[in-house]
């Protein structure tokens with residue numbers, strides 16, 4: 356059984372408390388008088404915004420300091436729960452006035468995918484650092500605009516990729532990139548669940564940008580990219596059958612694709628809204644490693660051809676928010692693999708997957 360250590364966490368992808376040089380004792384509370392925490396305003400108080408806030412309840416380096424919501428009843432509930440002063444509560448119309456609020460350092464955009472671009476750019480123009488949820492936007496062109504806006508405003512843009520801080524995934528990255536079992540040859544990464552709500556924004560293209568590929572497939576692309584440490588160079592993709600025509604009028608119900616990587620590895624993936632699947636497998640020259648569940652909030656179960664993997668189950672939202680906050684509090688640049696540019700790289704691959712599927716499965720180059 357391999358033991359997870361703080362050192363391995365730091366070496367393989369996290370940004371360490373040790374390196375941040377922060378001279379304060381962390382506290383696990385949401386106390387507004389604690390000025391050493393990064394003050395985060397959550398934009399979009401839906402299901403995932405709620406998870407993030409719950410994660411931040413035990414965060415050491417950030418707190419829920421503000422909210423942006425279109426629903427007054429949610430504002431009242433959150434105000435009470437997180438002790439948020441009225442001056443830190445915004446709606447979508449008056450949001451830009453956050454520019455003059457010195458008590459908000461960062462805006463975390465957790466809205467439907469198609470709204471990410473507008474709110475990231477507005478937050479950047481207001482001089483706030485930004486975290487944006489996955490997928491970064493609905494087109495690569497939008498991602499580029501978001502990156503440019505943040506650069507122009509001199510603020511940092513982080514992706515809300517929670518698995519970058521997760522011990523099993525840090526280990527997957529180590530096993531793959533350090534070629535512990537030799538070169539990875541074949542990967543399988545798939546994620547799906549059953550979606551049966553026709554009113555959900557995720558099945559409406561104008562808000563989601565696409566179906567399970569945008570929502571879930573982005574993780575499959577990510578994991579294959581960080582296990583190999585390479586960019587995919589070719590893609591072939593097919594849409595799956597539509598079994599529920601009532602719901603899947605605008606977006607795909609499922610999609611399957613194969614990515615070819617520059618070093619010769621291949622990753623086969625499916626993302627779907629018609630069954631549950633959550634797995635990653637890598638077959639390498641001298642062995643294999645795998646997780647299932649692999650991508651959800653855990654607990655994960657993993658093994659290699661040499662034996663079981665065993666790491667602590669973390670609160671992914673808390674650790675992600677803390678690790679990003681440590682860097683921003685220290686005034687240091689975010690590591691490359693968590694910046695907006697990483698979201699753009701994924702979006703380029705997602706667009707190529709759709710292009711191939713729309714062409715009936717043609718093998719296309721990705722560039």
Ligand code: NAD
Pocket residue numbers: 399400401402403404425426465466467468488489490515517556562570
């Ligand atoms: P949700 O439907 O639960 O919440 C969406 C929020 O946006 C709600 O508060 C809603 O009121 C608000 N909103 C504002 N304008 C809206 C509009 N025109 N239509 C619909 N909602 C509108 O969605 P969610 O599950 O919280 O997802 C939000 C974002 O978070 C998405 O980009 C999603 O991909 C991402 N997400 C990430 C993870 C993760 O594990 N990292 C998990 C779930 C969701």
